[in-house]
Amino acid sequence: xxxxxxxxxxxxxxxxxxxxxxxxxxxxxxxxxxILVDQASGAVLAxxxxxxRVEPASLTKLMxxxxxxxxxxxxxxxxxxxxxxxxxxxxxxxxxxxxDVGTRVPVEVLVQGMIVQSGNDATIALAxxxxxxxxxxxxxxxxxxxxxxxxxSHFQNSTGLPGPDHRMTVxxxxxxxxxxxxxxxxxxxxxxxxxFTWNRIRQPNRNGLLARxxxxxxxxxxxxxxxxxxxxxxxxxxxxxxxxxxxxTSSMKAREDxxxxxxxxxxxxxxxxxxxxxxxxxxxxxxxxARGGRAPVGVAEDLWVTLPxxxxxxxxxxxxxxxxxxxxxxxxxxxxxxxxxxDGQVVAEAPLSPLAEVPRGNVFRRIWDTILAWFA
Numbered sequence: 071x072x073x074x075x076x077x078x079x080x081x082x083x084x085x086x087x088x089x090x091x092x093x094x095x096x097x098x099x100x101x102x103x104x105i106l107v108d109q110a111s112g113a114v115l116a117x118x119x120x121x122x123r124v125e126p127a128s129l130t131k132l133m134x135x136x137x138x139x140x141x142x143x144x145x146x147x148x149x150x151x152x153x154x155x156x157x158x159x160x161x162x163x164x165x166x167x168x169x170d171v172g173t174r175v176p177v178e179v180l181v182q183g184m185i186v187q188s189g190n191d192a193t194i195a196l197a198x199x200x201x202x203x204x205x206x207x208x209x210x211x212x213x214x215x216x217x218x219x220x221x222x223s224h225f226q227n228s229t230g231l232p233g234p235d236h237r238m239t240v241x242x243x244x245x246x247x248x249x250x251x252x253x254x255x256x257x258x259x260x261x262x263x264x265x266f267t268w269n270r271i272r273q274p275n276r277n278g279l280l281a282r283x284x285x286x287x288x289x290x291x292x293x294x295x296x297x298x299x300x301x302x303x304x305x306x307x308x309x310x311x312x313x314x315x316x317x318x319t320s321s322m323k324a325r326e327d328x329x330x331x332x333x334x335x336x337x338x339x340x341x342x343x344x345x346x347x348x349x350x351x352x353x354x355x356x357x358x359x360a361r362g363g364r365a366p367v368g369v370a371e372d373l374w375v376t377l378p379x380x381x382x383x384x385x386x387x388x389x390x391x392x393x394x395x396x397x398x399x400x401x402x403x404x405x406x407x408x409x410x411x412x413d414g415q416v417v418a419e420a421p422l423s424p425l426a427e428v429p430r431g432n433v434f435r436r437i438w439d440t441i442l443a444w445f446a
Contacts, residue, residue, distance in 0.1 A: 093378045096335050099328030102298060102318025105240040106332045108342050109248055109304070109311035111418070113376035114241075115336050123222055123237040124317050127292030127300055128165070128188045130230030130238070132246050133211045133223075134197060135185060139254045140214070141200045142177070149178040153199040155191070162190035163231065168269045169195065179268060181257075186266040187273045188291065190229040197228035204228055215242070218249055232296055240315040247289055247302055247313050261288030261304075278326045279303050286333070289313075291325075301325040305333050312336045343382040345410060345418075346373040349425060352408055353389045357424075358439040360397035361431040367391070367405055367422045375410060375418045386411050389422070394443060399428040 096106070096116030103119035114120070141147045152174035160171035167189030169175055175195065183192030194204055201207030204227060211225040220242035226233035251258050264281070265274045276291040285305040292300035298318035305312055314332040319325040346352065351366040375382065391406035399405065406422035430436060 091339070091379055093339055097328070097331040099316060099331065100319065100324065101316050101328055103240045104314070104316045104328065104332065105244050106336050107244040107248065107313045107315075108336070108340070108374075108376040109251060109313055110342050110344070110372075111374035111376040112248065113340075113342075115312075115340055115376065116332060117240070120241040121222060121239050123239055125232060125236065125294060125297040126223075126230055126238040126243065126317075127294040127297040128230040129243055129290055129292040129300055129302055129315075130225060130228065130236070131184055131188065131193055132243065132250065132290055132302065133215065133225060134193055134207075134228045135181070135257075136246060136250055136254075137207065137210055137214055138177075138181065138184075138196050138200060139250070139257050142257070143254070147177050147199060149176065149181075151177045151199070153177060153180060153195050155195055156198060158204070159191045159194040159198065162194050162229065164190045164229070166190060167192040167266075167273075168271050170269070182260055182263065182266045183268060185260045185290070186263045186275050188276065190231070193229045215246075218242075218245055220245060230292060230294070232294060240317055243302060243315045244313050247304065247315070250289075251304065251311070251313075258288065261290065276322070277301065277303070278322060279305075279329060282326065283330060283333075291322075293322075299325040301329050303329040303333065305337075307337050310337065310340075310342045339379060340376055341379050341382060342374055342376045343385075344372050344374050345382075345385060345387075346408070346420070348372050351425065352387075352422060353391060353406070355391050355395065355405055355422075355424075357399065357405075357428055358394060358396045358443050359430055359436045360399070360428050360439075361435065363431070363435070363439070365399070365428045366425050368425050369408060369420045370401065370423055371420070373408070373410070373418065373420045377412065377417065381412050384412050385417075391422070394446060396439075396443075397428050397430045399424050401425065401427070 105117040106115045155169045165188040167183030169191045180192040183189040197204045197207035223238040223242040226236040279286040289302040316328045352368045388409045404421045410418040
């Protein structure tokens with residue numbers, strides 16, 4: 071369950087009491103925009119210009135990959151599907167996988183060419199395989215962006231080449247990255263691949279953090295003259311995963327240094343806890359007209375919170391149940407809310423719902439509960 075970033079940011083100073091380790095301010099990278107987010111809770115631990123619309127360069131390929139991964143999962147493509155290389159893909163500007171026009175290349179090769187080498191030719195070939203044309207595929211990218219809540223982002227192509235209305239925000243990039251890691255863990259492995267060879271040409275992964283820090287396992291680099299040097303990175307330490315997005319730095323080293331500084335800050339001063347598991351009983355609720363008159367309720371998704379170190383142990387819970395709820399009910403029906411507070415400050419909340427279908431009781435139960443409900 072997503073931790074409310076605005077609540078977290080406003081409460082950090084209030085909940086950092088003397089009995090907890092001090093919480094210093096986050097690093098301030100020399101970058102156009104940046105953000106640090108916890109993967110499990112969605113908590114924003116630090117940011118600058120998080121909602122500013124900027125040129126994403128090859129970070130665009132994260133959305134291209136997301137759409138391709140959906141096509142693979144839905145059976146529209148298979149990893150061994152051979153894709154014809156069009157002249158448009160072959161003529162692609164910028165980074166290349168060095169595909170030959172008129173040949174047929176397996177999807178798995180194209181995906182690695184797009185992710186590891188950031189090959190624009192491989193990217194366009196995949197876009198054409200899924201959408202027929204790159205223009206149609208870009209429309210699909212925008213539909214997926216809308217589903218994910220990336221309301222400030224818009225795509226005009228699959229590669230990230232500059233366009234007048236081709237923009238993303240670091241907040242949206244982090245949201246998309248979290249979705250890839252969460253929804254496609256089997257495919258995410260390609261983002262840690264250190265090199266890839268095709269046509270007897272070996273090319274390394276441009277993400278230098280893969281070599282600098284063993285906890286880093288992705289994600290994507292980008293660079294154009296207008297966008298500057300950009301990097302999305304993700305690392306996992308002691309079961310906690312963070313995502314950092316840095317845009318508009320001056321060099322490859324600058325984007326790596328900035329990203330690593332943000333990741334180190336998050337791991338050093340924050341911790342993420344699962345406070346309630348999906349399907350775990352939180353309360354037993356009175357359900358009018360239901361068989362037995364009561365039903366257990368809980369959270370539909372794991373409830374995660376990210377807090378400054380030492381704060382999670384002081385978390386308290388408050389359950390607010392709807393006063394009049396009537397059967398029949400399903401697990402998709404919201405019947406209450408669970409709030410998590412630290413030192414009196416609400417830091418997270420999650421809807422409560424029945425853990426199973428709640429059918430109606432017999433006619434006598436329904437009549438009796440109708441009468442009771444009048445006076446409740």
